[in-house]
Amino acid sequence: MAVAPSRRFRFGRSEVDARPGETILAALARRGWPSLTRSIRYHRPRGPFCGVGHCTGCLVRVNGVPNVRACRREARAGDIVRTENSWPSARVDLLGSLDFLLPHGVDTVHGLRRPSWAAPLYQRIGRRLAGFGRVPDPPTAPTPARSRTVTADVTVVGAGRTGCEVAEAIVRAGARPVVLDRRGAEDLPDAGALPGAELLPGTTASFLNPPGADRRTPFTLLAVDTDARGVLVRSRSVVVATGAYDGALLFEGGDRPGVVTADLALSKVTLPWKETVVVGGGARAKEVVSRLGHDVRAVVAFGEISPELADVAAGLGVLLYPRSRVVRSLGHGHVRGLELARRDGGGAFRLRCRTVVLAHRRLPNSQLAFQAGARRHWVDPPGAYYPEVDDSGRSSVPGMFVVGSAAVPTSRAGPRADRTASAVLGGGGSPGPSDPSAAWPSEIIPYYRELLRERRRGKWVVCPCEDVLLDELEAAVRRGYRGIELGMRYTGVGTGLCQGRYCLPEAILLLSILEGRSPGEVGYVTQRPPLEPAPLAALAALEGELASEGAA
């Protein structure tokens, strides 16, 4: 019998076998829930959360390089994988006592400055504790600078269903697009049949620089591939088809291991899903329940549970809790249960579980478009900013189009691929009217308002990457630092490794409640480039290519 070749790597003191193409996280997950890291400030236990390479829940050190995301890094034979930011291990970390010693967190803006003779001591301790991994090991051999430059008529960012449809329509219209996606070729089922297009799998878009005002220069897209090679794509037009992702949810202990997004639950990573509670009452929650089947214990929704989801749940004997609020998670390390409350009155009750899957809110992954300067508008539900686009996907930036769930909520039909393709190739024209956002009743804001009203004191982590607490957001507002721009600078919310993907959408809603004004007035923070941490070597490799560009 043929056995698939194994890729054996070292994890701490043990040897782990990975299947070809499998990520480090996927290989480790087959042995149970992995403890890979601790949180940055209070050393709270953390586990894999997003599964799509954004959060800080699975950072490991691989072959001497810190802060590697185990969910994105393919396991290779001979890899040496270690946990960091914990001692002696991520599972049993003595620094975890900081979490108990500082039950209300630490005020780094005002605190730790008295007595003044102790300030240098605080600094030494703070400096030792800060950061995730240790500095990279010195290289054994010089890193070769490797880069690649591609020029195309059109760049399509994202090879999901919509991206591929648009790319196909562009090919049909006689042009040759370049299509890139951060996922590997084996994870792109829709990209299989794209003759006439150049596909760059495993290539992460970092920075989209729009043409100058005179439009003489093309779009410049900086990207990084899985071999840490710098990729530069120049094109006259760009189609952003970066899709959507599952948002986080604020509740006490919501940052515990075992709380994950639907993105992770629906990924190729197989964790022990037994005794799962799914949060959400719509199509995404139904997807998760269908996938996890009998492992799902209950479904909790803020509002009603859709009949389709109820049908699937009934067949599996899943408990349904509509109109409910997640108050807190139970347990010390890993989640052991949830405390829930009925939103229409009645007391709190508890539910035993080992995993909580968040499938309540799909958010647009449109950061690349905002970074390039696209105008945005607030759309509720889901309660998030979307780029303003017309019915072809044309944004406010000439030559840039946004399509699919990066452009409109998943519940609505996005721009049609053929219309986008002809608008892209037709060029010219001015932005058409934007999709009028209906003033639909919001679900998430009233939900958070109730939660804030009834919450108890405790560590409510708004920003898990930087361990920023709800108390700190409240303090900022109380002191008069209003709006997300000041809130971010005052508290550090959104300044961590996920570039605010998980905390900023929630922080905008929370600030809107705390400040008593609309989310539009609270504002938005455009993610600073690169959109995802990009290795220095890959950026440096593009130096020669970019040096020739004039001052802009």
Next chain:
Amino acid sequence: MTFGRSDYRAVIVGAGIVGLYTAYHLAKAGERRLLIVDRGRLSAGGSGRNGGGVRQQWETRSTIRLAREAVMAYRRFGREFGHNLWFRQGGYLFLAGTAEELERLGRVREAGRAEGLPVRLVDVAEVEGLVDGIAPGTNVGGCYLASDGTLYPYPAVWGLYEAVRGLGVEVAFGVDAFDVRRDERGGIAALKTSAGEARSPTVVNAAGGWSGEFSRRCGLEVPNVATRHEIFATEPMKAFLEPMVVRVSDGLYVSQSMRGELVGGLTVPHRPGTDAGVPSSPRFMSAMAGALLGLLPRLAGLGVLRSWAGFYDDTPDGFPVIGEDPRLAGFVHANGFGGHGFMLAPSASRRVAAAVLHEPLDLDPQEFSPARFLGPGAAPSSERLQLG
């Protein structure tokens, strides 16, 4: 009329570190009728965009004195303003790549020594001890002062903002200042803004990158030029780099913040002026990555986390402009800091306040007076240690 008072003793344009500190010194001196107007919001300009470096190594005596005083002020900031700047005196290390650069650093050392600062020239072995993992052959030595350091700019802005508000200073955001109305004697009657006129005999131009533009709006030709500079920060790591490292040859600078991020910049030329805003550029990201890897090759696999840009307010000779404009009584300059506003603000603003109050200044007029750019004997451009 949307301002709180019908007339003011002084109106300050710019609520950055220089404007706030100036208001603070004036309020402490007993002036209560003060207004600060700012076109943006708190920390939106250079005071929220700088790398947080504070050094005392300079080539001229008056700048060294200002810088020393600033370091003292930042050391007691926590006690005075109740905000923790995390001012870490990990030193500043200037690296020379050639014997000529090292000779230049020797002059910096002499100037510092003359003012009683223990500036040291360090050899290659010492540099290697200070910068763990520095690539061999990248330097021939350097110049080091242990009491220089880095701080977090934001808490300084919060602390000062709260302090001046507590002292009764009015601060108006989102207000664009576009001209002054002159009185019949040729002085200033009022500041014209997008929110109406603010009557005041004194207007302080502390607008940072926009100060040249504001002076010109008021009919005063000045040589200030706004230049865009960029910074990036890497993913946070455990502490490994103590000092701020600055390379003389290309101006590369990098330090490790209290959060563990490496924060640094490098000058790549951009078209001058504020029109294009402050976008990041791909050119900077790759050039900076290349320069940093040249210095610390071990960082090859480390990720760049974010980058941003801001304006330097540059003057031809690289010195700030502090004092009343000889062409317009009551128009006081507090600008031209060329990227060093934050590191000199506490002490420089004290002189700005003195200029407002018509007190004598203890500054070398050749270095700081606005008059040096006027007339036939105008100050020439000069080469200066404008780095880090």
